[in-house]
Amino acid sequence: MALTKAELVENLCNSLGLSKRDSKDLIEYVFEEIGQALENGEMVKLSGFGNFVLRDKGERPGRNPKTGEEVMISSRRVVTFRAGEKLKRKVEEYRGTEKEEAKG
């Protein structure tokens, strides 16, 4: 099951004793402020988690996958996420052991 806002709200209620209302507001504000910073063209660095980086991509030729027609893809700004070292390492570790168990 995927982790959603609803679950994050519930976890905040349980672990910090916040009301449902406050937890919900807090979580909305957190993602809203991250989005706002990115909209303002600012990179977001969250230590222990990772960085949201903006990349400006130039115009490039592409193809409509349905029709095969060649079209120009306009220049645009996109968000990319670069996981922090700690998160990357933990993701590798967990998956490593799970794979061995599956094999054995």
Added chain:
Amino acid sequence: MIKSELINLVSEKLPTFTSRDIGVAVNNILDDMCKALYTGDRIEIRGFGSFSLHYLPPRKAHNPKTGEQVITVGKHTPHFKPGKALRERVNKKNSD
């Protein structure tokens, strides 16, 4: 923007809480998100985006010191796909 700045901004929106409380909550949220990913779960935040794991299969590589050929182990890496709303917000300023 770094984490402490995020905490201050959220504190301004929720004046009934101290920024220390907000800080604990923000770390709590990020911990939950990390935990979801390293237990193999996806994260889906409506309007923001989703995080999932991408699998990098084993590949041939070289030890840069000895030049010896090695096969790397397959591993997973966190991946973020921005949601439609975020994608549009971020790109808006650029096209203005």
